[in-house]
Amino acid sequence: MGMTLAERILAQAAGRDTVTAGEFVVADIGVALLHDIFAARVFGLLQEVGFEELFDPDRTIVVVDHLVPAPTAEAAAAHQKIREHVVRLGIGTFYDAGEGICHQLLPERGHVRPGSLIVGTDSHSTTYGALGAGGTGIGTSDMVYALATGKLWFRVPETIRFEMTGSLDAGVSWKDVILYLAGRYGADAAQYKAMEFAGPAVATTDMSSRLTVSNMAVEMGAKFGIFAADEVTDAYLRDHGGEGCEPYEPDVDAQYEAVYDVPLSDLAPQVAMPNEVDRVGPIEEVEGITIDQAFIGSCTNGRIEDLRAAAEILHGQKVAPGVRLLVAPASRQVMQEAMDTGVLASLIDAGATVLAPGCGPCFGGHGGLLGPGERCIGTHNRNFTGRMGAAQAEIYLASPATVAASAIVGRVADPRTMEVAAIG
Amino acid sequence: MGNDVMSGRVWKFDHDISTDVLSPGQYALDPVDVRKLHVLESVNPAFAPEVKPGDVVIAGRNFGCGSSRETAPENLKALGVACVVTESLGRLFMRNAVAVGLPVLVCTGVHAAFADGDNIEVELATGTVRNVASGAELQGESLPPEMLEILDAGGILAVLRAQRGA
Ligand code: SF4
Numbered sequence: 123m124g125m126t127l128a129e130r131i132l133a134q135a136a137g138r139d140t141v142t143a144g145e146f147v148v149a150d151i152g153v154a155l156l157h158d159i160f161a162a163r164v165f166g167l168l169q170e171v172g173f174e175e176l177f178d179p180d181r182t183i184v185v186v187d188h189l190v191p192a193p194t195a196e197a198a199a200a201h202q203k204i205r206e207h208v209v210r211l212g213i214g215t216f217y218d219a220g221e222g223i224c225h226q227l228l229p230e231r232g233h234v235r236p237g238s239l240i241v242g243t244d245s246h247s248t249t250y251g252a253l254g255a256g257g258t259g260i261g262t263s264d265m266v267y268a269l270a271t272g273k274l275w276f277r278v279p280e281t282i283r284f285e286m287t288g289s290l291d292a293g294v295s296w297k298d299v300i301l302y303l304a305g306r307y308g309a310d311a312a313q314y315k316a317m318e319f320a321g322p323a324v325a326t327t328d329m330s331s332r333l334t335v336s337n338m339a340v341e342m343g344a345k346f347g348i349f350a351a352d353e354v355t356d357a358y359l360r361d362h363g364g365e366g367c368e369p370y371e372p373d374v375d376a377q378y379e380a381v382y383d384v385p386l387s388d389l390a391p392q393v394a395m396p397n398e399v400d401r402v403g404p405i406e407e408v409e410g411i412t413i414d415q416a417f418i419g420s421c422t423n424g425r426i427e428d429l430r431a432a433a434e435i436l437h438g439q440k441v442a443p444g445v446r447l448l449v450a451p452a453s454r455q456v457m458q459e460a461m462d463t464g465v466l467a468s469l470i471d472a473g474a475t476v477l478a479p480g481c482g483p484c485f486g487g488h489g490g491l492l493g494p495g496e497r498c499i500g501t502h503n504r505n506f507t508g509r510m511g512a513a514q515a516e517i518y519l520a521s522p523a524t525v526a527a528s529a530i531v532g533r534v535a536d537p538r539t540m541e542v543a544a545i546g
Numbered sequence: 547m548g549n550d551v552m553s554g555r556v557w558k559f560d561h562d563i564s565t566d567v568l569s570p571g572q573y574a575l576d577p578v579d580v581r582k583l584h585v586l587e588s589v590n591p592a593f594a595p596e597v598k599p600g601d602v603v604i605a606g607r608n609f610g611c612g613s614s615r616e617t618a619p620e621n622l623k624a625l626g627v628a629c630v631v632t633e634s635l636g637r638l639f640m641r642n643a644v645a646v647g648l649p650v651l652v653c654t655g656v657h658a659a660f661a662d663g664d665n666i667e668v669e670l671a672t673g674t675v676r677n678v679a680s681g682a683e684l685q686g687e688s689l690p691p692e693m694l695e696i697l698d699a700g701g702i703l704a705v706l707r708a709q710r711g712a
Contacts, residue, residue: 146692159574172710196575245614261616261642263702310608314637486571506564513588
């Protein structure tokens with residue numbers, strides 16, 4: 123029987139010819155990712171259990187991205203500890219504060235290969251599915267086990283395949299598509315399952331859009347959110363760290379739990395409303411709601427393509443009085459490119475506050491939190507109660523274009539009604 | 547643990563209780579003794595101060611959705627919660643609960659069958675859930691043996707220690 127992408131990846135990692143959905147396997151870890159919220163804890167526990175060495179320091183990546191630059195003395199102390207552990211354990215790849223968000227850096231710096239099994243101490247590790255990898259989040263204890271042994275147990279998930287057809291209108295992006303899927307199918311539609319994104323509309327999608335979609339697969343409960351590797355993947359890999367790839371696809375006779383046809387033509391910009399990622403409607407439903415803050419950034423939509431889409435709308439315009447526009451590039455490279463291409467200038471001219479590359483306000487850490495009753499529209503991935511500060515604040519999620527349009531108007535606004543300048 | 551019957555007071559919650567509610571981001575780096583005081587405070591401020599060891603958390607769909615933070619089940623365990631019984635569970639929460647040794651059970655109908663403050667009995671190995679007052683009995687999906695084994699050992703680190711010792 124043929125295998126889905128998720129089955130193929132887990133079979134390969136478990137050293138098996140085939141696996142089927144529902145069975146438990148012990149799989150070899152391809153890459154292990156830790157970030158600054160959990161790294162010190164994981165390394166401390168590892169020592170406590172009696173392990174002074176990692177299964178493979180060269181396949182372990184540590185990123186300081188959540189509390190950057192350190193907003194408190196405690197965070198700074200945690201970062202000091204992480205640096206000590208990184209040296210002690212001889213960790214091959216360490217991205218310190220300011221380099222960027224982990225889920226941006228792994229693809230951008232060439233650490234993600236199709237077919238690889240990548241575990242991270244972060245739920246949005248599903249992002250790596252954009253390159254045909256099996257990326258998934260695990261907790262700290264599981265990470266300790268993975269780092270000690272190089273292995274971890276997995277239940278082979280059932281796969282739901284999304285067949286996308288048609289093409290997106292101007293002003294509509296793949297952020298709108300994944301928000302639409304969350305709204306249409308629900309936040310637990312893919313609970314314990316893998317999502318596979320396919321169909322003619324996918325073939326022409328750029329890597330930045332795929333990263334956005336795979337990133338948010340976890341908002342539908344998914345363990346993996348995978349695209350087949352194709353020419354787009356091959357070109358991206360060559361541009362980011364060296365070798366290209368062969369196509370990596372599911373078998374034609376793979377078994378799916380469900381196949382959903384998703385026509386994309388005529389899709390309107392989508393907005394997720396507080397406080398659930400699957401409370402989604404077309405922009406018409408929320409247009410005109412006043413906002414206090416607009417946020418462009420995060421591992422979902424902090425790439426150069428996202429900043430450019432926002433800048434094209436903000437160019438020559440001003441952020442509405444009383445609205446704070448925050449922009450956090452997903453990495454230093456993104457920031458550099460935004461600077462070189464005039465994207466950053468357009469954003470700053472319009473009134474944006476540019477934050478350090480990193481997570482910042484996305485998870486309610488620091489650098490632009492919300493007060494009680496405040497409303498924010500952002501390009502990030504979660505709008506749960508308390509996610510960006512006060513529990514009484516409201517978070518709307520949308521595309522970079524929608525957030526930029528809203529920042530100008532001071533209310534949730536439709537990017538299709540705005541003038542678009544060519545930048546970069 | 548797998549064969550025991552657990553019994554305690556029910557603390558009932560709704561659907562889509564996220565890890566941001568179970569372990570708010572502001573306290574991410576704090577020790578567990580601090581973190582546990584903020585569990586679920588944005589939906590029920592009385593929970594953390596009043597929950598007793600052996601009590602059981604009941605919730606609707608998608609409990610523990612959201613981030614990979616293992617502090618979510620760890621906080622509940624630190625408060626003495628004996629078991630979490632829900633209509634469905636976030637994947638990472640389930641994985642992490644097993645990893646830290648907090649028993650969880652998925653049981654359709656549990657949300658409607660219990661009110662806050664009821665007494666409940668849970669038999670983990672068989673997946674049976676009983677409302678002590680009404681006598682109503684529900685059948686949950688018992689955990690696969692691979693997961694029960696880790697729970698029985700007390701979590702994945704206990705498994706690792708045992709392997710290390712072996
Ligand atoms: S940007 Fe937000 S969602 Fe992404 S890793 Fe950072 S905190 Fe998590």
